Structures are given as structure tokens and as C-alpha cells.
Amino acid sequence: MSVALTTAQALNLWHSVALAMVKDDEPDLSVRQLSILLTIYLEAPPHTVRDLAAKLGVTKPVITRALDTMGKLELVSRRRDDKDKRNVLVQRTVKGALYLERLADTIGG
Amino acid sequence: MSVALTTAQALNLWHSVALAMVKDDEPDLSVRQLSILLTIYLEAPPHTVRDLAAKLGVTKPVITRALDTMGKLELVSRRRDDKDKRNVLVQRTVKGALYLERLADTIGG
DNA sequence: CCAAACTGATACGGATCCGAAACAATTACC
DNA sequence: GGTAATTGTTTCGGATCCGTATCAGTTTGG
Numbered sequence: 001m002s003v004a005l006t007t008a009q010a011l012n013l014w015h016s017v018a019l020a021m022v023k024d025d026e027p028d029l030s031v032r033q034l035s036i037l038l039t040i041y042l043e044a045p046p047h048t049v050r051d052l053a054a055k056l057g058v059t060k061p062v063i064t065r066a067l068d069t070m071g072k073l074e075l076v077s078r079r080r081d082d083k084d085k086r087n088v089l090v091q092r093t094v095k096g097a098l099y100l101e102r103l104a105d106t107i108g109g
Numbered sequence: 110m111s112v113a114l115t116t117a118q119a120l121n122l123w124h125s126v127a128l129a130m131v132k133d134d135e136p137d138l139s140v141r142q143l144s145i146l147l148t149i150y151l152e153a154p155p156h157t158v159r160d161l162a163a164k165l166g167v168t169k170p171v172i173t174r175a176l177d178t179m180g181k182l183e184l185v186s187r188r189r190d191d192k193d194k195r196n197v198l199v200q201r202t203v204k205g206a207l208y209l210e211r212l213a214d215t216i217g218g
Numbered sequence: 219c220c221a222a223a224c225t226g227a228t229a230c231g232g233a234t235c236c237g238a239a240a241c242a243a244t245t246a247c248c
Numbered sequence: 249g250g251t252a253a254t255t256g257t258t259t260c261g262g263a264t265c266c267g268t269a270t271c272a273g274t275t276t277g278g
Contacts, residue, residue: 003118005217011209013112014126014216015147022144023166030235031130031137038124049256057132059237064257069234086244086255100120107123108114139265158226168267173227178264195225195274 013107020106027073032056033066037075040090041100046081047090075099122216129215136182141165142175146184149199150209155190156199184208 005013021028029037035056040047049063056063067090070076075096081087114122130137138146144165149156158176162169176199179185184205190196 003112003114003122003217005112005213007210007213007217009112010213010216011147011151014212015144015151017123018140018144018147019165021140028140030139031127032235035124035127035131038120038127042120042124050254056128060256061237061258062235065235084245084255088256101116103123104114104116104119107119108112108116141265159224169226170228170267171265174265177227190225193225193275197226 017103017107029070030066032058032062033070036063036066036090037070037096037100040076041092041096045089045091046087048081048087049090050087052090070096126212126216138179139175141167141171142179145172145175145199146179146205146209149185150201150205154198154200155196157190157196158199159196161199179205 036052039052039055049060049067052063053060067076067078071078073095074093077091077093079089079091081089145161148161148164158169158172161172165172176185176187180187182204183202186200186202188198188200190198
């Protein structure tokens with residue numbers, strides 16, 4: 001699943017994708033937000049605020065705020081855990097899946 | 110020079126790199142800042158504020174501020190153009206080259 | 219020589235984000 | 249049952265960034 005790239009390949013790849021993200025009309029997601037989004041979509045659920053904070057090495061408010069922002073954009077959604085009502089389960093959305101599909105096209109195309 | 114990736118490969122690649130950038134102690138560069146940095150290092154000089162703004166599709170203050178920030182981090186430097194003193198030439202630095210070398214390792218490793 | 223054009227930088231009000239600390243709600247445990 | 253621990257959220261002051269508009273300095277061109 002991993003890919004080996006030369007230095008020039010790696011930087012050119014990042015350059016073209018970063019440029020595409022900036023020139024895009026949509027508001028840029030920060031690196032942190034994108035990390036959260038990709039974690040939710042690529043790793044197995046459940047995803048809680050605490051887990052995401054630990055995985056990214058940031059504080060919990062960072063996760064809460066990122067979920068607020070991406071929630072408004074409908075890229076993710078939140079739901080209380082019925083088993084343990086302290087937990088919040090972060091869930092995928094159709095819009096989020098489409099967003100990442102387009103991102104993958106930009107990267108891999 | 111370009112690389113074709115499957116959707117899963119592309120997203121996993123982005124995921125691991127974004128995670129590495131967040132967990133890194135250094136302050137995260139925004140996507141815009143990284144775009145500017147990569148443009149300076151990958152495309153032929155000279156690079157002016159105006160050119161960079163046009164290339165990224167953003168306003169000039171965005172470039173000025175990004176150069177301020179990355180200048181403090183010593184990732185880029187500025188110099189007046191002697192030929193036309195209205196222009197500012199954006200130049201590479203040793204620290205910037207090292208930063209991108211490590212980024213390339215993260216991407217391609 | 220002087221007004222127009224062009225460059226990058228700055229001022230401004232508003233939005234967003236940061237980490238630390240305090241908070242309310244829920245659960246665990248003795 | 250009641251205290252302690254755990255969860256996600258909110259608040260706070262401070263920092264950063266945004267786009268628009270304006271600015272100062274330079275060059276152009278009649």
C-alpha cells in the first residue's frame with residue numbers, strides 16, 4: 001500500500017496538489033483538519049474526541065473546534081455514544097466521502 | 110516525473126504525511142504557505158510577490174504575510190530588485206532547502 | 219517634469235485558531 | 249450513595265490570517 005518516490009517526485013506531487021487546493025474556491029482545510037478527516041475515513045471506527053486528540057498529539061479543544069468547522073461544512077457529523085454518554089462518536093458523511101474522493105483524484109491523477 | 114496512484118494509495122499517503130506534519134513540534138505551515146515555498150524552490154526564478162499571487166490565485170497581502178511568517182522562520186528571504194526597485198525577489202535559504210528535503214523524505218520514505 | 223501606472227507593504231475590521239483553564243455531564247468505584 | 253475520575257465543551261486572552269482599501273516608493277511616458 002505504501003509508495004516509494006524520489007525527492008523530486010515527492011515535492012512535485014505535493015506542489016501540484018497544494019496549488020490545486022489553494023486555487024480551489026472552497027475554503028482551505030488546515031493540515032490539522034485534513035488529518036482528522038483522513039483519520040476518520042481511513043481508520044476503523046469508533047472515533048472519539050479523545051482518541052483523535054491523542055492520535056494527532058494535540059489538545060481536545062483543537063479537535064472540538066475542527067469538528068465544529070468541518071461539521072458546518074458537512075464533512076463530518078457527531079453523535080453521542082449511547083453506551084457511554086460521555087463519548088462523542090465522530091462519523092462520516094456523504095459530503096466528506098466526496099471531498100476525499102476528489103482529493104484522491106487530485107493526488108493520484 | 111508524475112506518478113499515478115490508486116485512490117487508497119493517494120489518501121493513505123496524504124494521511125501519513127499530514128499526520129507527520131501535525132505531530133511535528135514545528136509550527137504547521139498552512140497549505141498556502143507550503144504552496145509558496147514549493148513554488149519558490151521548484152520553479153525557475155525570479156519570483157516576485159505579484160507573480161506568486163497570480164500563480165496561487167490569491168491577493169498580494171496574502172503573499173506578503175506568508176513571506177513575513179516564513180521569513181521569520183528563515184525558510185525564505187527577500188531582496189529588492191536592483192533592476193526595478195519596485196520588485197521584491199523572493200529567494201531560497203539553506204533552512205528552506207532542508208525543510209523541503211525533510212518533507213520529501215516524509216512523503217517518499 | 220509631472221501625472222499615470224505599477225510595485226510591495228500596511229491599516230483595518232472581522233473571522234478563525236491556539237493552549238490553558240474552568241466547566242457541565244456522565245460514569246466508576248469504594 | 250457520594251466522591252473521584254473521565255468525557256467533550258466553553259471561556260479566556262492572545263496570536264494569526266483573511267480581503268478590501270489605502271499607502272509610499274519607483275518607473276513609465278507624454
